[in-house]
Amino acid sequence: MTAGRRQSLFKRVESWAFHAYWNRISAMSLDEASNAGARFARTLGPITSAHKTARYNMRLAFPRITPQEEREMLDAMWDNLGRVVGEFPHLASMGLFTPESRADFDGLDILDRYVGTGQAGVFISGHFANWEVMPAAIVRRGVDCRVTYRPANNIWVDDTIVQARADYGVRLFAPKGPSGGVSLMRILAKGGSVAMMNDQKYETGVEAPFFGHMCKTADGPSRLAYRFKAPLQTMTVKRLGGVKFKVEVQEPMMMDFDASVDDAVHASVLRINRFMEETILKAPEQWFWVHARWPKKAWMDAGVMD
Template sequence: MGWRAEALGWDGYQSLVRAMSVEAASDFGASVGGRLGPLLSPHKVARRNMELVFPDAGAREIDALLVAMWDNIGRLLGEFPNLHRMDLKATGESIRLEGRDVIDELAAKGDPVVFVGGHFANWEVLAAVLANAMPKCRMTYRHANNPLIDRRIVNQRAAYGVEIFAPKGEAGAKEALKALQTGHSVALMNDQKMNDGIEAPFFGLPAMTASGPARMALKYDAPLVPMSVVRRHGANFTVKVYEPLPRPQAADRTQAILEMVTAVNRFIEARILETPAQWFWVHRRFAKNVYRKAAG
């Protein structure tokens, strides 16, 4: 009954937002996010993360960054139901694709690629644009807790061309490997805490980081290609695909994996510094002892 009630609320919200234009839905989401976000417990997590990453920032700077963060998250929630109405082929001005030449070159070779990105701006736009530009690419996805809502999300993503698989656990890892074995590329978000990952520096602090993308790239000698998305204004974005990260110098496999994971973390750091309000600050990215030490 609880799942059904949540699904009913989800459907009602989707219907409400879909009745608006894309820009109006984005503005509506920003309004809701700005009002409700600061009342939620993740607001405190985001503040602590910002204080850790920007130790010299004053309270007013952090407050302003939090306001802008909730504006972005709200916009994402307003835009997601309308994604099928957006220019996901990136042929116009609302969504631009930088690095199309990189994708074209990789696609021409026909070999599998491991794409890595982060939760920036509207990361659903990032996934959808990449899926349209490189159809033989499968996206990772963490299932929603409510199976009724999860089914709706999966169907909605499939409608605009995103083929997904679930990365969590052994089954997800096997599915990703199978995709690479059959010549498909895979795309993974690599900016959140992964307890069974490896420890690598993130803004100079220890952070458990998923090593799967690095391991897959090494195993299949596949290029590890970073990607990101930036919100220019409203529901207007620039999706960026970068040149592949350099191959590791270390001969030892364990050290090579750490080298690649560290390179990914540095890429994520650089994107955060470019547009700090557009990152998903509301998860506990660092080790528990980092937060305990910061709290005194």
């Protein structure tokens, strides 16, 4: 069998397994799916390579963490991530902004500044709790916003994920290369907003400290905000227990538009990383620790590897 055929077969098997799980949790109620996802992830997660990545990242961020604290945080992290997966097919039934809403909100007056006013904003956040609640809240509130995302490697899996997001009103956009950047600028130029995650590794980004260790951070959101003199609008979500959340909309970050673009962007990236740190510290078990946020050299230099 050629390498191409093996790859195709693997993706088909991967898609079959994904959709078997997806169909099963889709048939459950929202709470049942969330609980099932938590049980599944707490069982499977610790035997994956992602578990080791999360462990090293936690040790890097919290050098004084005890073995017991580490075990508890890892278990709680898998509980949260499993719930995210379980809740994904049910996001349209979260009832946001209704009496049955699964989320409470602080700062809606800030979010409303972007509704029907022509005010463009660059929304930024991180992978906190169930991060899918944030874009759902943005669009359900009436903000004209396109949400950027990284497509799944498997096209059949990606199609299902895109459709699930479309079911609760989120229009996704995967910017690729220069043309993708131009498209984002066109959206902002017309008074629309864009939303991005700004807490993951970005190879061509700005080198900046994160929990005291240098790593690459995406500078695209800051460059877009600088170009259009737009606010960097932060939002966060925290899981209060089960399928109940608290969404906060903070006063936006305004860049120094009188400074040079490189100076302003660097200062902005530093502020964004501090914002991410502060949010993570409020509920560290609810962040996406399984991502290789720091380079392996940082792990080695800090002596966190087993």
